Amino acid sequence: MSEGVMQADKPQVLDGEGTxxxxxFDDTIAMRANLLASGVEDPFSLVMEKVLSPTRAVCNGRDTILLGTYNYMGMTFDPEVIESGIQALRDFGTGTTGSRVLNGTYQGHKECEDALREFYGMDHAMVFSTGYQANLxxxxxxxxxxxxxxxxxxSHASIWDGCAMGNAEIVPFKHNDITAMEKRLKRIPEGAGKLVVLEGVYSMLGDVAPLKEMVKIAKENGAMVLVDEAHSMGFIGENGRGVVEDAGVMDDVDLIIGTFSKSVGTVGGFCVSNHPKFEIMRLMCRPYVFTASLPPSVVATAATSIRKLMGAADKRANLWQSSRRLHGGLQDLGFTLGTDIPQSAIVAVIMPDLEKGAAMWSALLSEGLYVNLARPPATPANMTLLRCSLCAEHTAEEVETILGMFERAGKAVGII
Incomplete structure (x- = not known):
């Protein structure tokens, strides 16, 4: 859900200067001040002084296991990916200094889109400067x-913001509720344009959407379907194409949105589609037209990474094994998790409240483990979560070490 802040009860009026x-933002400022006053380190300002690998970094001078980076397939330190970026930097310089529709399309951008078309087996691919911009x-x-x-x-903040920017009528339904979605669709006036937006994996709890049923209902009611696969691309599905592949609905989905900042291991966003009119988006889509394109080194690393993900079955298998072990181990220790069974590379640990969550986060960091602290209103049902994101490069030994860290920290803070 969208990041946001609580509204203050009354605007503060400044003498002679207006409001x-x-x-x-006063409520959020007070919340942060109270959190820091409790003695915990600021969980939203961590600095990684040196990144050692996809699974380790130096934080506060200490070798720390990374369990909150979304680096699902561990591509950030792949030698071929790095070399392609270095070569592009030498050949094309540091940046394009222009939009894709002006001077900002280099050979690398076309090659990156070619790689996406091949990866998904789609006719069209469009690369954006961020995943947020792709949805927007x-x-x-x-x-x-x-x-x-x-x-x-x-839905993610970028989805909500895209709806607001387009000025469409927004019709939300209860999370993963197939019946509620169908009821909303049937209430829409006949003849109106309809778009159903879903996510393959929802990033807070790591749960998967029932895409097979939802896509079927959307099509029966005359709606186009967009699926955001940010947290499932590269990992879920036989070829890593995401939940749409796993659910067998790739041919029924109109648009797939994704990002390079997770399994691909760099930065950027994309949309793939088989719609025959899709290419007009390059002229009509403002966040594509009115922003500078990605640097040549970034699209080069993305293209190389995407092509390598096509043959990454062993990495996918290792990631699933780690996800099952971490999920089961945390349940056995007595932690409350966001899903009953492992559904993705995200394992969400539910905390009693923000104060306990921050204390647990700090205790884990002291143990040498970094996870994400997620808080309301970004989280569903006002939950505070410690969000764990596994990487295909995590070893079985690291997962066991992580479980030991959670056990010691959980007992010290009084969570278990």
Whole structure:
């Protein structure tokens, strides 16, 4: 869900200067101050002084296991990926200094889109400067005033922002509730443009959408379907194409959104599609037209990484093994998790409240383990979570070490 802040009860009026526009953030400022006053390190300002590998970094001068980076397939230190970026940097320089529709399309951008088309078996691929911009751009461009967007209430901030920017009618439904989604669709006026937006894996709890059933219902009700596969690309599905592949609905989905900042191991976003009119998006999509394109070194690393992910079956198998072990081990220790069974590379550990969550986060960091502390309103049902994101490069020994760290920290803080 979208990151946000609580609204202050009353605006602060400054003598002779009008309203202080920052006063709306007072509740969040107070929350952060109270958290730091309790003696924990700021969980939202961690600095990695040196990154040693996809699974380790130096934080506060200490060798730390990384369990919160979304580096699912461990591609950030792949020698071939790094070398392709170095070569592109030498051949094409540091940046394009322009938009894709002007001077910002280099050979590397076309090769990156070629790699995406091959990876997904799709006719069209469009690369954006970030994954956020991909959702913002695609949704706001195809769903405008008078159209309807039916979306899961737990959708990512970029999805909500894309809906708002396009000025479409927003129709949310209860998380992963097939019946609720169908009811919303049937209430939309006949003849109106309809877009159903779903995510393959939801990033907070790591749970998977029932895409097979949802896509079928969307199509029966005349809606186009967009699926965000940010947290499943590279990992889920026989070829790593995501939940759409695993559910057998790739041919029924109109648009797939993804990011390079997770399994691909760099930065950027994309959309792939078989829609015959898709290429017009390059002229109509404002977040694509009015921003500088990705640097040549970035698209070179992305293209190399994507092609390597096509043959990464062993990495996928190791990641699933680690996910099952971590999930089961944490359950055995007595922690409450976001899902009953492992569904993805995300294992969410539910905390009693923000204070306990921050204390647990700090205790784990002292043990030499970094995880994500996620808090309301970004989390569903006002939960505080310690979000663990596994990597294909985590060894079985590291997973056992992680479980030991959770046990000691959990007992010290009083969680278990």
């Amino acid at each position: 202080d526009l920052f006063s709306k 751009g695609i949704i706001s461009t195809i769903a405008g005033k008078g159209d309807y967007v039916v979306l899961d209430i737990d």
